[in-house]
Amino acid sequence: MWAYIVKRLLLSIPVIFGVAFMVFAMVRIVPGDPARIIAGEAATQEIVEGIRKDMGLDRPLLRQFATFIGNVMRGDFGRSVRSKAPVAGEVAARLPNTIRLATAGLFVAVVVGVSAGIISAIRPYSWMDTVVMLVALAGLSMPVFWSGLMLILIFAVWLGWLPAVGTGGMAHLVLPAVTLGMSTAAIIARMSRSSMLEVLRSDYIRTARAKGLAEAAVVNRHAFRNALIPVITVVGLQMGTLLSGAVLTETVFAWPGIGRLLVEGILARDYPIVQASVLVVAMAFVMVNLMVDVLYAVVDPRIHYD
């Protein structure tokens, strides 16, 4: 197992390197002059040229890339071209917010999604199944900027139970986590249902029922764990997505996470910010995927990594 983990970690190095090159190239292919955006419409060309020189944009692309990679190896992501703040600090300040929101959102999604999926699967094609799956469809279809605003309207403006926007204590986390969790819960619910249905039709479940086990025991002990494998895959993928920043949720709830940092960086052509955020997100993705693979082995003893 450990050898496998080390091998996977080593394999992730070329992946990260590839991502670094891609993002480096892409921010430069996108039209728009970062120096002009920083200087604003009113600044003279002389100032714009000066800023471009300060940013090193007047040097050949390959040399810029070499400098960038060299600095990253030393842990130096540079400074934001707009705010002049060290990029590592900017990302480090936003990352915990993103992790908090993603974790809370995923918690909501897993609890709601898995329960809904199983309830549906136990009584397939019943009215309960229809209702649950309709709700799941609605959750999946509702745009976050609408459902988020509705939640703010109900729980912050009308009822006054929860804060409308911003970060702070646990209370601030509830609405964004529910908003973020809702769409993911819908995906997980649908996946859990189909996975559970498949397992419930398998021979060993028939055997378990045949030997007279109570239905609850059949579902909890025999079906549930086996139905989990595909669900874990989905949860893992979703975790990666959530970590890469739930931009819309972060925007609606004024949540200073990495998604907003990235989007603001792109709009301002703040190359160092974009490069660092994308790299961090890519690393998060790689790590989550590895964790998912390891979890397979934990859930299903038949899976070994040698």
Next chain:
Amino acid sequence: MRRVLALIAAIALTGALVISAAAAPAVTPTRGGTLIVGSGVDAVTLDAPMITDSPSATVSEHMVESLYRLTPEGKIIPMLALGHTVSPDGRTWTVRLRTGVRFHDGTPFDAEAAKFNLDRMLDPATRAPFRFLISRVTSVTVVDSSTIRLVTDAPFAPLLAHFTHSSVGMQSPTAVRRLGVDYARQPVGTGAFKFKEWVRGDRVVMTRNDDFWGEKAFLDEVQFRVIPDDGARVAALEAGSIHVAVRVPPREIERLKGARDFTVSIDDSLRTIYVGFNVTRPPFNDVRLRRALNHAVNKRAIVNSALNGTARVSDAPIVPAVEGYSKIMTYEWDLERAEALLREAGYSRARPLRAVFHHPSGRYIRDAEIAASIQGLVRRAGIELELRTMEWGAYLALTNRPQPENDVQMYMLGWGTVTGDADYGLYALFHSSNWVPTGSNRSFYKNDRVDALLDRGRTTVDQAERNKIYAEAMRVIMDDAPWLFLHSESQVTGIRHTAQGVVVHPAERIELFKAWLRR
């Protein structure tokens, strides 16, 4: 209170400048409390000479003061300066400074400090985007501890107005030298509020400066919170999480009118919105076509529908609050006239004028919707516009190309004359020395008469004379129609009744110097 509110609403409706401070009830302000402003975007930098955007300037101006100040009424009053004299040749300015003022870190504000700040802004290595505001200054010398002398390469009348700009703010030389590049995140000025913390992407917090040289602020603390989503910002105001919401979407005004806990204040802005034509290339090198478009667009309809009435149809390239403004004219909405002009230029329904119209989305209030309205309105006159919606960064790069390679035919932009002086609102946009990428004349407009007038406006000291010069220049400009003149934006701000004395400045700033919280 009700009468006061009715008064506010009445003034707002006429589009006049509303200052809630002026309308504040005769109640003694109470000290203390934290006032929270919900802003759409975070500040970018708090190092004054590097600021280019109004959210940064709004935050900065509470901590960092300039030599002079532009009041919301458009007057220039001394701030850290006490007064100045100009030599008869108009090239030497002697500025007397306020004495006994200290920066928040204890460093005295004196002639040396003022010189340090002006020299820093003038140093090309600082890369100050607004360096051009004072770039005519060739030397700054210290006369005595409270007097500085500036020499300009030619008489330069707008200098006083330019001293009011936030980027010419006076910052502690000690802090600037000690913190270097990190200064941008912890500014030290002389203002009524002191910097406390900046949680990037979330909030900037300031506390009252109890050693302030002027009238001290009432509030203990001020917070500028970033709430990017318009709907969420309004909801936060309704929920009472914030006291002030900037940039309330015009479509929300109707719904919010009946609110008990807050008012929606509609205030003028110094920002003019226009559609520029490239006057050096076909088809818009023909002035008849430029005038035809000006006649074909019903600006009143755009203001009333797309902007819910929260804007003012332009009658000059600059707005009334700018020194040097005078009402010039508005192209009447007249389809027959437009069609006649088109016919004269050789176009007809059978052979319509076709052009590509570039515009940004989300930069100005309802910009994309306004572009679509223009497209629809001019079609009735037989003009076919193809819309190209662009992201701001790409748009700026496209419209900023030099004349030989710039093939943009029509583009939508805005310009805020934030110094409150006509020079800033006209020179960079219409003088032929300011074609992009050097200046901001993206129409490649060149008229020798206008050039001469704008040059004279700069060097003439007498304001009444300047006003005449600018009126003449604007008449020529509007007749030449290098722009499709649209409107000036309004600022729509939600303010809770508990927050008193909040001022919405036409330079797109929220000012809390005299604000207080009603318990």
